[in-house]
Amino acid sequence: MSHARNAILARLRDAKPEAKVMETITYQPWISQDQQLLTERFIASLSASHAEVISTDVAALSSTIEKIVVTKALKQIALGSSGEFHEQIVQATALLKTHFFDKDIKDWKSALFNDIDAGITHCQAGIADTGTLVLWPDIAEPRTLSLIPPCHIALIKKSTIVSNFAELMIEQAWQNNMPTNIVLVSGPSKTADIQQTLAYGAHGPSQLIVILIENM
Template sequence: MSARDTILKRLRERTDGPLSAPESDFAVVTNRGWSAEERLSRFERLITSVHGEVIHAPREAWTDTLAKALADKGVRRLALGKEHPVAAEAREALADVGIELVDVDRDIEHWQREQFENVDAGLTSTQGGVAETGSLWLWPTPDEPRLISLVPPIHIAVLDADALEDTFFDVVESHGWADGMPTNALLISGPSKTADIEQTLAYGVHGPRELLVLVRHAGDAPGDKT
């Protein structure tokens, strides 16, 4: 009998009965009770505190805001998917504005150099955000592979305001990760940063130097009302 089998045998034959899992109290990581306005305010304050940038747009005209942001940042080549509604709407809106739309549904070995050297920005959807930490969460797919959020100098992430949740625990619980955890979920809390260089915080060393979060609102975006 192996050492492992011996240990398991002793656990099964405990004189005081089988072990049971202790009760867990998750109150400390949930039940914040924030309103939608409070969630958005906290999210924006925290993600901008680490050099993230947030812009707001009404859901019906978000691509106009996107086009302006791309022009302001001098983006000429944009990597994005095809099938996700965010990518499809962006492709339609940007078809005639002089920006080259780079397909990403290719084997990375065939366009690795192009992606690392010639793409100005990557556009992705998001599954939602976490107000408590100012984080986005993404679930990459073959249509939107993780590299388009990790490699280009600028990452543009489209977030629906009503997809913000209070805590990461709320995300895990409400989306049923216990029954089907994503194999490749990404949590993003600002542009790439490191303090390995002389203990000085530097941005953009291992990934995007800029993170732009475009927040879509069902009605008027904040500041749009007169």
């Protein structure tokens, strides 16, 4: 055993490492400065991943959420404790049984996993290239809101959509303000682990509804 080990170590010591030739990167991220093209690609990519995208403006935001509540027959909903459109969200869900994420999860864990129909969150940005929502969870809107309820309703401003992920990091200067937690969402939760059959909702929401606020 000792002889074999010494032989292996000797070969390693005698080996002359060769510099690896740098590989040519062939992938180039999709880029556009045209806001209409950005929006169209963003919507098309999300739709291809079985997300529902509904366009509205800020004046009609509450009524848009109300229509979703009726269409999806939602009865109990989980919300954060603040956010840019928090007032409109609260107004639109006033007739539902609302659970605000302002208490320890241990105090309402059973309701969260068994009774909540949907969670509503704001989005930090959108990536047109891949149809991705960018969420920055915090104490006001924990990531649980987007991961546990069977339906995730996400609000995003059209003005926050960028071409690709690299552009997003540069535009928002992540090197100076790196998020401690980030969630990237490109559609409902899905898996094909079992018999290669695609199934939705195995590891998260089975429905993703994106409300695109056009005039913001």
